[in-house]
Amino acid sequence: MEDSRLISLAMDNGADYAEIRYGSKRGTSLEIQGNEVKSASYGEDSGASVRVLSGGAWGFYSTSDLTDAGMKSAMETAVKLAKVSAANVTEKAVLAEIPRATGKEIWAPKKNALDIPIEEKRDLLLDIARAVKEVEKIHSITTGYGDNTEMQHVVNSEGTDVYTEVSRTYARARIIAREGADIVGFVASAGGTGGYEVFDISDPIEHFAESARSAARILTASSPPSGKFPVVTDPDLTGVFAHEALGHATEADLVQSGSSCLAGKIEQKIGNDIVTIVDDPTLPNVYGSFPYDAEGVKAKRKVLVDKGVLKSYIVNRETAARYGIMPNGGARAESYAHRPIVRMSNTFIENGAHSFEELIEDIKYGIYAKGSRGGQVDTTRGSFQFSAEEAFLIENGEITKPLKDVSLSGMTLEILNMIDAVGNDLRLSSPGNCGKGQWVPVSDGGPHVRIQGAVIGGGQ
Amino acid sequence: MDEMMASAERILKRAMESGADSAEIFYMDRKTDSYSIEKNVINFTSGNVERGFGIRLLVGPKIGFSYATTEEKALKAVEEAIRLTPLSKERTNFHFSTRTDFKTPDKTWNEKVVGIEPQEGADLAKQMIEAALEVDRDINAADGGIDIGQYHTGIVNNEGLSVSDRGTFAHAGLYAVLERDEVSAGEEFVLSRALDMDFAEIGRKAAELAVSFHGPVKLERSGKIPVVFANTALNQMFEFITVPALYGDAAERGESVYSGKNGEKVADSKISIVDDGLMPGGITSQKMDDEGIPSRRNVIIENGELKRFLYDMASASEFGKEPTGNGIRAQRLSGKNTFKAPPVTGARNITVEGSTVERDKLISEIDYGILVYSVLGAHTSNPASGDFSVNAGHLFLIENGEVTKPLKSAMLGGNLPAALNSVIGVADDYKVMSGHIYFMGSKLPSIAVNGVNVTG
Numbered sequence: 001m002e003d004s005r006l007i008s009l010a011m012d013n014g015a016d017y018a019e020i021r022y023g024s025k026r027g028t029s030l031e032i033q034g035n036e037v038k039s040a041s042y043g044e045d046s047g048a049s050v051r052v053l054s055g056g057a058w059g060f061y062s063t064s065d066l067t068d069a070g071m072k073s074a075m076e077t078a079v080k081l082a083k084v085s086a087a088n089v090t091e092k093a094v095l096a097e098i099p100r101a102t103g104k105e106i107w108a109p110k111k112n113a114l115d116i117p118i119e120e121k122r123d124l125l126l127d128i129a130r131a132v133k134e135v136e137k138i139h140s141i142t143t144g145y146g147d148n149t150e151m152q153h154v155v156n157s158e159g160t161d162v163y164t165e166v167s168r169t170y171a172r173a174r175i176i177a178r179e180g181a182d183i184v185g186f187v188a189s190a191g192g193t194g195g196y197e198v199f200d201i202s203d204p205i206e207h208f209a210e211s212a213r214s215a216a217r218i219l220t221a222s223s224p225p226s227g228k229f230p231v232v233t234d235p236d237l238t239g240v241f242a243h244e245a246l247g248h249a250t251e252a253d254l255v256q257s258g259s260s261c262l263a264g265k266i267e268q269k270i271g272n273d274i275v276t277i278v279d280d281p282t283l284p285n286v287y288g289s290f291p292y293d294a295e296g297v298k299a300k301r302k303v304l305v306d307k308g309v310l311k312s313y314i315v316n317r318e319t320a321a322r323y324g325i326m327p328n329g330g331a332r333a334e335s336y337a338h339r340p341i342v343r344m345s346n347t348f349i350e351n352g353a354h355s356f357e358e359l360i361e362d363i364k365y366g367i368y369a370k371g372s373r374g375g376q377v378d379t380t381r382g383s384f385q386f387s388a389e390e391a392f393l394i395e396n397g398e399i400t401k402p403l404k405d406v407s408l409s410g411m412t413l414e415i416l417n418m419i420d421a422v423g424n425d426l427r428l429s430s431p432g433n434c435g436k437g438q439w440v441p442v443s444d445g446g447p448h449v450r451i452q453g454a455v456i457g458g459g460q
Numbered sequence: 461m462d463e464m465m466a467s468a469e470r471i472l473k474r475a476m477e478s479g480a481d482s483a484e485i486f487y488m489d490r491k492t493d494s495y496s497i498e499k500n501v502i503n504f505t506s507g508n509v510e511r512g513f514g515i516r517l518l519v520g521p522k523i524g525f526s527y528a529t530t531e532e533k534a535l536k537a538v539e540e541a542i543r544l545t546p547l548s549k550e551r552t553n554f555h556f557s558t559r560t561d562f563k564t565p566d567k568t569w570n571e572k573v574v575g576i577e578p579q580e581g582a583d584l585a586k587q588m589i590e591a592a593l594e595v596d597r598d599i600n601a602a603d604g605g606i607d608i609g610q611y612h613t614g615i616v617n618n619e620g621l622s623v624s625d626r627g628t629f630a631h632a633g634l635y636a637v638l639e640r641d642e643v644s645a646g647e648e649f650v651l652s653r654a655l656d657m658d659f660a661e662i663g664r665k666a667a668e669l670a671v672s673f674h675g676p677v678k679l680e681r682s683g684k685i686p687v688v689f690a691n692t693a694l695n696q697m698f699e700f701i702t703v704p705a706l707y708g709d710a711a712e713r714g715e716s717v718y719s720g721k722n723g724e725k726v727a728d729s730k731i732s733i734v735d736d737g738l739m740p741g742g743i744t745s746q747k748m749d750d751e752g753i754p755s756r757r758n759v760i761i762e763n764g765e766l767k768r769f770l771y772d773m774a775s776a777s778e779f780g781k782e783p784t785g786n787g788i789r790a791q792r793l794s795g796k797n798t799f800k801a802p803p804v805t806g807a808r809n810i811t812v813e814g815s816t817v818e819r820d821k822l823i824s825e826i827d828y829g830i831l832v833y834s835v836l837g838a839h840t841s842n843p844a845s846g847d848f849s850v851n852a853g854h855l856f857l858i859e860n861g862e863v864t865k866p867l868k869s870a871m872l873g874g875n876l877p878a879a880l881n882s883v884i885g886v887a888d889d890y891k892v893m894s895g896h897i898y899f900m901g902s903k904l905p906s907i908a909v910n911g912v913n914v915t916g
Binding site: 030033036037038039040041042043044045046047057058059060061062063064065074077078080081082084085087088089090091093118119122139140176178182183184185226227253256257258259261337339372373374375376377378380381383384385386387405406407409433435439455457 | 498499500501502503504505506507508509510511512523524525526527528529530533537540541543544546547548549578579582586600602603635637639643644645682713714715717774793794800801802836837839840842843844845847849850851853869871872873896897913915
């Protein structure tokens, strides 16, 4: 059934807005354990969802049945569901105006991963495993490779008709270092948007070998002191901080539901002057980039915090209207089967003025924390916790002994004021996935950053 | 024979005609209706049909896997699976399931779930909101909702296996926020196979928790104090630390804290850890696992002694063990099984058994400690060693045997296997839960342990 007829079907049944989003994702994944392929898989997941607004409320239906009957039934059900919701909503959803978008934007990979023989992909993982195993004390490594091309086609009742294609290619590894009874697990990844050329842009083998050296160092590391200390974070951990501590709280759907500590704080000073935080999905080859969002809105660079002042939330069309913010292309969905919700892309702290040496030279006793084993945030209370992958003690301006299991916690609104120096060595981190009921590819980063006093835990 | 099974048989036939020596077709057809709550209203109602086929085949001793959403695409995807086989490691002892000894678990299908109309579903969600708002006028039923649905799944292979099962599910939860001078939050949820939950009670409990966490004070005494992990917090710790360490694949490779400890005492003799794919009403209970092995009850740790690990077919054949009914098709970062992934090891309904007491009784034995409802950062734990450093965000102080006041967040550091070796007691408040990032079903109690370092 033609898209226009499906849309008309919804509008004739009382919808105020209707949208069809086709999606397909096809790709390869490979997992190697030791020197052997544990699993290799190829597949395509394709389908569509329809979303309608009726009486200020949403109805949504997704299906992998793309036949006329399947799509017609999906649209009819979505309209019915919207009407059920409409009977309940008190604040009606309104969509911010967007320029009508039509056309295609295909981010064609320079080296299409689907044209690369699977043996070459396997050999890359074997080369990574070999380089990692050369590092002393490495016990085992499991590596994974994935490539996929994601197609999205958004058609709506306002005349938007946008087709996009984005490819992503990545490698990841779980490295186990072991000495006697001590055992350390270390996870690393490399890659970005694009085809196989992502591995030309930065050398994955050296990247994983460096991770292996870290894992081995951690074996001999000591537990950190507990308490409040000056902390310098490396670009990877700065990124986790930008994403977890600040980024999530700027997601306007959380603001709207009363789950963000940044509600009502637009144009307020929430951090030190030297802190500028950006979310930018337009960066080439970075893992969290995309051309148009899941509502067919062009992706945009967003300055969330400008010199310490909260400037914007990340919005979808509904929250854009609610908060009077220009739509900034922040609606993303894991797949056709998921509803678009407000998400980050590539989130980072902007460069400051200082070299790494300048950041640490005045610290008498503090912590240099590198990388992240993950993090989590309670956006409502504005509290966060994240664990450094690796850390060192700083004594009298010098990096001294290695530390393990360092975790940082604090309150977003306090810690942004405690950043007292920002480095000049901005770097975006490895591919990541952010979970918020749905998983989407993201990246984050920043320069080295100094925090006057952060709560360190993990000591036993 | 139903439509999906008939399609699976045709795909199987195509696989065998295309050069596979052996093949297995898995299918999943899952339908979910969702009623989402945001800020005191049901603002989003949705439906989802997830349907597809997973193709696993052998050419010689080598395995290939592919998947597709329709029969037509799956017939083509057979070629892709065959194309991948040369890469595979040789699995000389690997054969698809020929088992026939399936038992059907109780309470996995409920007609009431199937018949629910959109308006009825919305009305049930509304009951949660209204009950929450009755607790305190400043409560915001910020987030939550109901997922109701049914699935039908099956496996056929060229060895003659043809097994299918179906089930219903109903998940309801509410995250309530109280904003008055400061912000506090509480969460309550129920996962079931039937529509047997008290929706108003869920809303009320979430709101009451938010109220009780209001006005937290700082923990004054840091150090190693008794910690009561409420069932919800224990579930978070189990998902990322204990459960992955009980998988044979990790254990046999020396990547688990329990590696090589079969027959040894690894936990307090007060507890046993059991995984049961046939648990009545269990969230993942089903006749078979996702590769056609009969579901069963596996005692992993019995009175503190390590008895066995869990295996899917591939890891079982690799290490010369018997598959335990734990072959689950789960993707990384997904708590649900799917046709899109080849089987890996997954816990079905993991539980802790032992002599239990009421939670209040357990708490009454603690002079000074904490009761933790949830932690942030359990996924950052070191799965290989069991070491963790997490931030407890929702917790209470225990003084002289009583829960006295809510606490500001505290850091908890320690080693979970060590803590499970120093159990003070097990409560009887079993709760059915699931994994957040990894596939896992669970039914866990609150547990009081020693040896965790707490920093306020």
